[in-house]
Amino acid sequence: METGQVAAGSSAGVTNARYDRRGLDRRRTGQPLVSVVIPTYNEAENIPILVRRLEQALADLDYELIVVDDDSPDLTWQIADELTQAQPRLRVLRRTDARGLSSAVMAGFGIARGRTLAVLDADLQHDERILPELIGAIVDDGADIAVGSREADGGSYGEFGPWRRTVSWTGAQLARFMLRTPVNDPMSGFFVVSRARYDEVVDKVNPKGFKILLEFLATGTPPSVTEVGFKFGQRLHGATKLTGSVIVAYLMALLELAGGRFVTARFSAYAIVGMSGVVVRALVLVGLSLIADARATWWLAIEAAVLWNYWWNNRFTFNAYRQRGRQSIVGLAKFHAVAAHGVLVATATQSLVADLIGSESLLTVGVAATVGLGLATVGNYHLNRSITWQALPA
Ligand code: GDD
């Protein structure tokens, strides 16, 4: 632990002294060909196996390995540090004041010295044997980014269950839709970037959540990308950290990439939920009108949409402030009050605008209704943010 451990942020002391004394590889090329960053959180059992496999896969190359551990309770950082005795190319960065996959990767890249910068998961799900090909795509063929891809020739999702497959697929579709560079597996956590690309985007990336590759793809000028297939392996030890909240964070980050310049991701999420509520209301209206009387149907449809909107805003838009149990009963009551206020604002604005235009054409009604709905959405968003969820401004 003595040699490798440092507090996050200070790069002094990070350097494993033995590395420099031996002058490994640096003598030959000035800098290693590749720095492989391995983010870890509770990977104590996997990290010794991975380091051994990387030594084999990279045997002919100048490389360095950087483990970035967020102070894992299972002491991954300590196990990794013990490995530096036998492997001086390995350095360990132990962060005690930060957490998160993307920020860990950026911290590792920040202290890396390689001509190319690679990242792969510690849990042996990424096939390290394709690393030389990924590196070659950059140094020999001039790509900016080389992606270990489950969607390229020879690639597959392995034993992924239907749920994880759907999550990955949906995330990839959304990302593809928003990227200017077509990439088949933009969700991959296994990739190599050139130092030039890293330098171009380093100050602009937003290191939140799990979508670090997306940042490298979407920021700056469109990069040239090569994908190399690999079969996604089974996790041997430990558990995944990709939970529901991580998926929500990913969706929010996509919204920020898409519209962040104009409105906040949170507002985009709120607006999307609102639009889905309109659809729900229409469906309930049609469905119930077959069996119930018109007046009851009208109210039931509104109530269904309000419940729907509350649930999704609670789970998605304001996920960080999610209400559970009794809290959500109070939250739901407030949400109803705000919704009622929204209906008033929308109808009042609509008739005001219609009066101002002074005609009763369909176009006028449409414009007036849209203005009313827009105003109510913006107003309700702010009311729900401050009153219902009491969220910090964003
Ligand atoms: N330092 C650090 N801090 N490392 C972390 C953290 C963190 O907060 N969270 C996860 N990691 C490490 C894990 O220890 C592992 O080495 C790697 O990041 C990936 O985490 P997993 O929890 O195994 O993720 P996954 O297998 O569910 O997700 C993989 O596939 C996704 C696409 O399907 C990853 O490769 C993702 O990057 C990828 O988007």
Ligand code: MN
């Ligand atoms: Mn994994």
